[in-house]
Amino acid sequence: MQLARVIGDVVATRKDPGFDSIPLLLLQPIAADGTSVGRLVVAVDSVGAGVGETVFFVRGKEASFPFHPTEMAADAAIVGIVDQPRIFTD
Amino acid sequence: MQLARVIGDVVATRKDPGFDSIPLLLLQPIAADGTSVGRLVVAVDSVGAGVGETVFFVRGKEASFPFHPTEMAADAAIVGIVDQPRIFTD
Amino acid sequence: MQLARVIGDVVATRKDPGFDSIPLLLLQPIAADGTSVGRLVVAVDSVGAGVGETVFFVRGKEASFPFHPTEMAADAAIVGIVDQPRIFTD
């Protein structure tokens, strides 16, 4: 999984029916110190994350697991909200 | 999923039969502000996207889900057309 | 999928038996204008592509779909030969 910050969402009227009523959030992947790294990700959300929160998200087919038995063509899902990342060493 | 702009298509007479009569669109992945990031993607389309539209696409085996029960050897599919991405914070 | 140019092949006497009599081609991924981008890929071929041709290839488990019911440990397969990529906008 990777760390990211929720920075917005995606409004899409026309989309695969599997995404109906599923939140589509915009994520900016981040480093441990909160700086942005890499490109934006559009992710489904199963944990109720909000804009500004730090989350970790999963890539791949596993993205639809939290919605079981619903299946959707998703490759990224927020699976946790980070209280704090703890770095003990680098 | 990732944001992209539809910039063209691919004409291919010889291809795996699974792609027969499936649109093959050329996508340029983009950042939230619309600038190009990364290399072109050839994607199947299940939502009727057109050239110039902003879409989000899925990578991996999930790309063939919208065509179920048809299966094809695709690893990228457009799954939604973006009305607007909304950035509330960075 | 991604665009690539077939630039050669791989000769391998010792290999997983699943690859016996399957062509192993060397691909150079390319941008829309034909310039090289990224590193070489070794791909199986199900459509009879030849050196110098522009193709699109699929990554992941889907690479063995065109050979069904034969299964092999492949993660890249040529699935179409491009007559022409058509760019209508950037």
Place this chain on the structure above:
Amino acid sequence: MQLARVIGDVVATRKDPGFDSIPLLLLQPIAADGTSVGRLVVAVDSVGAGVGETVFFVRGKEASFPFHPTEMAADAAIVGIVDQPRIFTD
């Protein structure tokens, strides 16, 4: 798999129930000489790795294999602790 150093962990009160009581460690991927390469990874741990140890981790759906029959939406798992990487040639 890739080499990484365990540098911390992630505290997450709200997360997908599949992660309950599963350690979530922060990994810094490394080169053979121990220098950092690439971005942080949040991984589940099935082998009891500790901060400061060098490990190898797996990406993708395989990440949940060591927890079978428990399934979780993980895409990275520590699967071994490295006594030493041995480079014989470059």
Place this chain on the structure above:
Amino acid sequence: MQLARVIGDVVATRKDPGFDSIPLLLLQPIAADGTSVGRLVVAVDSVGAGVGETVFFVRGKEASFPFHPTEMAADAAIVGIVDQPRIFTD
């Protein structure tokens, strides 16, 4: 698949039991001319590759196919030893 050179191995006393008695080799991905590209990969080996040899390896769940019916949490496997890569054009 990708080309790589075998440069060493990994000694790991504590690891997922699925890897018991499976060789874990260190691979340096290479370009067609043999120069190093990208980061090290830890791969399982099913074809008896040795240090210094040029191989091609597969990524993803397919990595455990050559060991069927044994399943392991591997995402990279050597599946062939390259006699020679043949470049006919660039």
